[in-house]
Amino acid sequence: MIRTEALEKHYKQKLILHGLSWDIKSGESVGITGPNGAGKTTFLKLLATIEKPTGGGLYFEEKPYSTQVKRIRKRIGYIPQEISLFEGLKVKEQINAWRKLSAQAIDEVHVKNMMEVLRLNEVMDRRSDDLSGGWKRKLHLCIGLLHKPEICLLDEPTAGIDMAAKVEIIDWLKKLNDSGMTLVYISHDWYELEQLSKRLLLMDEGSIVFDGGKAELKHLPTNEYSRELANIVHAGKKIVVHK
Numbered sequence: 001m002i003r004t005e006a007l008e009k010h011y012k013q014k015l016i017l018h019g020l021s022w023d024i025k026s027g028e029s030v031g032i033t034g035p036n037g038a039g040k041t042t043f044l045k046l047l048a049t050i051e052k053p054t055g056g057g058l059y060f061e062e063k064p065y066s067t068q069v070k071r072i073r074k075r076i077g078y079i080p081q082e083i084s085l086f087e088g089l090k091v092k093e094q095i096n097a098w099r100k101l102s103a104q105a106i107d108e109v110h111v112k113n114m115m116e117v118l119r120l121n122e123v124m125d126r127r128s129d130d131l132s133g134g135w136k137r138k139l140h141l142c143i144g145l146l147h148k149p150e151i152c153l154l155d156e157p158t159a160g161i162d163m164a165a166k167v168e169i170i171d172w173l174k175k176l177n178d179s180g181m182t183l184v185y186i187s188h189d190w191y192e193l194e195q196l197s198k199r200l201l202l203m204d205e206g207s208i209v210f211d212g213g214k215a216e217l218k219h220l221p222t223n224e225y226s227r228e229l230a231n232i233v234h235a236g237k238k239i240v241v242h243k
């Protein structure tokens with residue numbers, strides 16, 4: 001569905017993504033993890049058409065991204081980490097404002113369904129500024145998916161919220177994936193990675209250093225982050241991390 005070929009991104013003269021070759025099929029769920037500054041957000045922004053590559057190829061259904069940006073934006077939902085909501089609006093007003101701003105047709109049944117599943121109906125008349133972090137995060141996710149995208153790109157979708165809201169969001173994303181939505185998300189949270197994906201991507205210093213299932217994690221390259229990750233995955237078991 002999406003394929004990258006020796007994908008590069010420079011900021012000024014600095015090479016941030018070092019030639020990433022990767023692909024994802026429709027219906028997959030891929031969790032991207034790795035140390036701070038590894039290039040995860042930059043990679044997601046390129047997949048989301050927010051940033052343009054400075055080298056290599058980026059393809060959607062085997063056609064270059066550059067020839068079909070509008071079409072890709074209709075089919076992709078990109079949800080950045082920073083929550084952006086209008087100040088002073090109630091939850092229902094937020095939804096309506098974003099609905100009006102959307103350049104795409106909105107499926108009302110889909111919106112109603114999201115509101116129900118995420119229980120946003122319960123806080124419809126509350127000002128979003130007064131909501132807890134968990135509710136704000138759910139509202140932010142709901143707004144990002146108003147246009148019912150087929151592919152959802154999420155940058156740390158459960159960062160900074162309590163466990164109950166986290167579990168609710170993870171269960172919801174899992175259901176969306178089970179019903180066919182393709183997921184690519186960034187996470188530092190092992191519970192989330194474990195629950196949501198069979199396939200993991202580990203990035204380090206602008207490269208993909210691991211792409212595969214959890215059982216294959218013992219073939220990770222040696223570095224502190226992968227050693228730590230492998231230890232979490234194989235909790236209780238001693239594993240050797242190969243060079």
Ligand SMILES: Nc1ncnc2c1ncn2[C@@H]1O[C@H](COP(=O)(O)OP(=O)(O)OP(=O)(O)O)[C@@H](O)[C@H]1O
Pocket residue numbers: 011012016034035036037038039040041042043
């Ligand atoms: N707009 C920008 N201009 C210049 N440099 C940038 C820009 N955006 C990101 N970078 C640099 O690119 C590198 C990768 O950043 P990126 O945010 O993609 O990493 P990350 O793996 O997502 O990190 P984190 O886990 O901290 O979010 C960092 O060195 C960052 O400073």
